[in-house]
Amino acid sequence: MREGSLDAPMRHPIDWQEDDFYDEAKLDEELRRVFDICHGCRRCFNLCDSFPRLFDLIDGSDTGELDSVDSKDFKPVVNACTLCDMCFMTKCPYVPPHEFNLDFPHLMLRYRAVENKKGDVATMAKQVRKTDRNGKLGCGFSGLANWATREDNRLTRTVMETVAGIDRRAALPKYAATPFTKQAAKSMPAVNADAPAHGRKAVLYATCFANYNNTDIADAMLALLAHNGVETEVVYPECCGMPQLEAGDIAKVADKAKSVARTLAPYVAEGYSVVALVPSCALMLKQEWPLILPGDTAVKTLSEASYDAAEYIMDIAGKEGLADGLAPIGGEVTVHISCHSRAQNMGQKATQLLRLIPETKVRPVERCSGHGGAWGVETDNFETALKVGKPVVKQVTKHVAKADGPAYVVSECPLAREHIVQGMTIAEADTTNIHTGMDSGIQAFQHPIQLLAHAYGLDAPTDRETSS
Ligand code: SF4
Ligand code: SF4
Numbered sequence: 001m002r003e004g005s006l007d008a009p010m011r012h013p014i015d016w017q018e019d020d021f022y023d024e025a026k027l028d029e030e031l032r033r034v035f036d037i038c039h040g041c042r043r044c045f046n047l048c049d050s051f052p053r054l055f056d057l058i059d060g061s062d063t064g065e066l067d068s069v070d071s072k073d074f075k076p077v078v079n080a081c082t083l084c085d086m087c088f089m090t091k092c093p094y095v096p097p098h099e100f101n102l103d104f105p106h107l108m109l110r111y112r113a114v115e116n117k118k119g120d121v122a123t124m125a126k127q128v129r130k131t132d133r134n135g136k137l138g139c140g141f142s143g144l145a146n147w148a149t150r151e152d153n154r155l156t157r158t159v160m161e162t163v164a165g166i167d168r169r170a171a172l173p174k175y176a177a178t179p180f181t182k183q184a185a186k187s188m189p190a191v192n193a194d195a196p197a198h199g200r201k202a203v204l205y206a207t208c209f210a211n212y213n214n215t216d217i218a219d220a221m222l223a224l225l226a227h228n229g230v231e232t233e234v235v236y237p238e239c240c241g242m243p244q245l246e247a248g249d250i251a252k253v254a255d256k257a258k259s260v261a262r263t264l265a266p267y268v269a270e271g272y273s274v275v276a277l278v279p280s281c282a283l284m285l286k287q288e289w290p291l292i293l294p295g296d297t298a299v300k301t302l303s304e305a306s307y308d309a310a311e312y313i314m315d316i317a318g319k320e321g322l323a324d325g326l327a328p329i330g331g332e333v334t335v336h337i338s339c340h341s342r343a344q345n346m347g348q349k350a351t352q353l354l355r356l357i358p359e360t361k362v363r364p365v366e367r368c369s370g371h372g373g374a375w376g377v378e379t380d381n382f383e384t385a386l387k388v389g390k391p392v393v394k395q396v397t398k399h400v401a402k403a404d405g406p407a408y409v410v411s412e413c414p415l416a417r418e419h420i421v422q423g424m425t426i427a428e429a430d431t432t433n434i435h436t437g438m439d440s441g442i443q444a445f446q447h448p449i450q451l452l453a454h455a456y457g458l459d460a461p462t463d464r465e466t467s468s
Helices: 024-041 050-059 071-079 086-091 104-118 123-128 131-140 142-148 154-164 180-186 207-213 215-227 242-246 250-269 279-292 297-305 309-319 349-354 373-377 382-402 414-432 448-455
Strands: 201-205 231-235 273-276 306-308 332-336 361-365 407-411
Touching: 024 050, 024 071, 024 104, 050 071, 071 104, 086 104, 104 250, 131 142, 131 207, 142 154, 180 207, 180 215, 180 231, 201 215, 201 250, 207 215, 215 231, 215 448, 231 250, 242 250, 242 279, 242 373, 250 273, 250 279, 250 297, 273 279, 273 297, 273 309, 279 297, 279 306, 297 306, 306 309, 309 349, 309 448, 332 349, 332 382, 332 414, 332 448, 349 361, 349 448, 361 382, 373 382, 373 414, 382 407, 382 414, 407 414, 407 448
Parallel strands: 201 231, 201 273, 273 306, 332 361, 332 407
Antiparallel strands: none
């Protein structure tokens, strides 16, 4: 239990529609109030790079206190924040309802919102964050896109680094030949009427990543739901807006929240649960959207009906019980519990889920991978992303080395998983001075849901081009 307020932590709505929110003098006053508390506290020293940057900045100033720090030097502190929420959720004793009323991630968000309003966010950075537009193009020309984004394509990656600010070394998701929504429109698996959970209804909110990139994850979830008797509709109106949130474009996030909530409202009214395949997106539906649009009934109702993928499967396991048919998969699984899963306050659902697979050792790793979505592939951040992820890479490498049989490395966040595997490759290359590529002997599955489907023998069709 943490010190501070005895009441449960709560979060205030984000005042992004108020003029004061963008008042730079008031923002500076709040930054100074919060930074001063953090400097005295220092609990978050090892969570990310924001806090070490802040403490070094203040400690290295003339007086060793905040009064001699120039506000323009705050920017690197803000830039290092991935909005992972871990300081708010796991460390800070001063979050509301404590009188200090401290919400560090949302203060970083406010700083970025002010920058965005002033036009200080680079145009190309905004283009890279248009995941639906880029996803449609990427799938339409998947052969070309996947060739151009390969890490060993020096020509295109140099151009991308120069023009779009994407670090040439960063592993980028590959594009599927056909978006998942189109695949699902052609064929859906038959629902198992004998499963204990038969009668449940769910909407699979595919998310941009599973819709345009690794469609195997969505395929696996669809097969799992059908096998467990859940009548499922695949609906993906548009991206949840997490990439825009990272860039401080809160108005754009609000537009997306309204649009998705309106589309899903009829399903929710008919008793469908909404299942998101990527934890950042589940977090948006459940927590961030209602804080951005606190008066919107459709957003509120949707948030109450939303589940993370592993959370939904464990809800079935706990209430009705899962359908029969799980078989051992051999070897050992390392499962990374991502920050945005932890921020949902739901416990280690992916670990619990994987432990349902018979005779399979599961080792969880619960620490930030450092990826941070689109943030982690940007030239300014890639080194920081690798640095923050090093402890996870070390732990996972140890687990993989000990694995007796196939080594599986999965994460609730498939992007974090790829970042961890790339970190292992780079660490290996540093040690041996040989670039080993991505062939680390680790099984290709990215998401715990894929492993559960694998244990049921429900693997995705192999004739689809995916990122795995
Ligand atoms: S939200 Fe995450 S990255 Fe940002 S300051 Fe808190 S712990 Fe660090
Ligand atoms: S966010 Fe809270 S716990 Fe973390 S350093 Fe600041 S005051 Fe301390």
